[in-house]
Amino acid sequence: MFGNFFNQMYFGNPRKPDLKPEDIPKKGIPLFIDIFCSNFWQLTSLNLLLIIFSIPIITIGPAFAGFNHVLRNYVFRKNVWLWNDFKDGAFKNLKQSLIITLINMLVAFVLINNYKIYSIMNNDFIKKSGIIITGLIGLMYLLMNIYIFPMMVTYDLKTKHIFKNAFIFSVIEFPRTLGILLICLFVLFVSIILAFIPLVLISFSLMGLIINVFDRMIFEKYIDNKNQVTGNDN
Numbered sequence: 001m002f003g004n005f006f007n008q009m010y011f012g013n014p015r016k017p018d019l020k021p022e023d024i025p026k027k028g029i030p031l032f033i034d035i036f037c038s039n040f041w042q043l044t045s046l047n048l049l050l051i052i053f054s055i056p057i058i059t060i061g062p063a064f065a066g067f068n069h070v071l072r073n074y075v076f077r078k079n080v081w082l083w084n085d086f087k088d089g090a091f092k093n094l095k096q097s098l099i100i101t102l103i104n105m106l107v108a109f110v111l112i113n114n115y116k117i118y119s120i121m122n123n124d125f126i127k128k129s130g131i132i133i134t135g136l137i138g139l140m141y142l143l144m145n146i147y148i149f150p151m152m153v154t155y156d157l158k159t160k161h162i163f164k165n166a167f168i169f170s171v172i173e174f175p176r177t178l179g180i181l182l183i184c185l186f187v188l189f190v191s192i193i194l195a196f197i198p199l200v201l202i203s204f205s206l207m208g209l210i211i212n213v214f215d216r217m218i219f220e221k222y223i224d225n226k227n228q229v230t231g232n233d234n
Helices: 002-011 028-038 040-054 057-075 082-092 094-119 124-154 159-172 174-193 197-224
Strands: none
Touching (some): 028 040, 057 082, 057 124, 159 174
């Protein structure tokens, strides 16, 4: 009895026909569910890799490059060797990931200090206007980051073109991009409420997978179909 049960778990149900290529989910929610269910334990391992290699501040950029490289490969339906793919993504995008991380930190520093400066101003109009403008710029930059790292590991683009495309996608796909951001923030909020345990186990991979599945649809629509850039098989 149990022998048959475990055989079916490992080898599958012999009465069920094999999946045909056209039956395999290729985009959207079905793709996300299929990847998440099929690679749950690998995603938890990837989550841990990201946390470990992000502990030294200087390696945050390469860690996110490796992280997104692995997720990109899952979305592209490539065979994934977790450590090798993580390492390859980190090293192949080392310089650019460090530059992008430095830019992100600089932007965050400027925005935080802008908020502090405007919040102590006496002129009520300037104070409110400055805080609102700073907040809107911060929101737009968060939306851009939904595209930046996945685009970096997928295409051979200069940093300025990555930021340009990320800004354009954030504008023309604003409602959907905002929706993805809100979903990720919800996952983060729930993880914090649950004493950070999901954050350590799976939350970063969950958010990253959501973003990469979404980005695949956007890149396919605006980049791949229009042949605007050259693919980078990192």
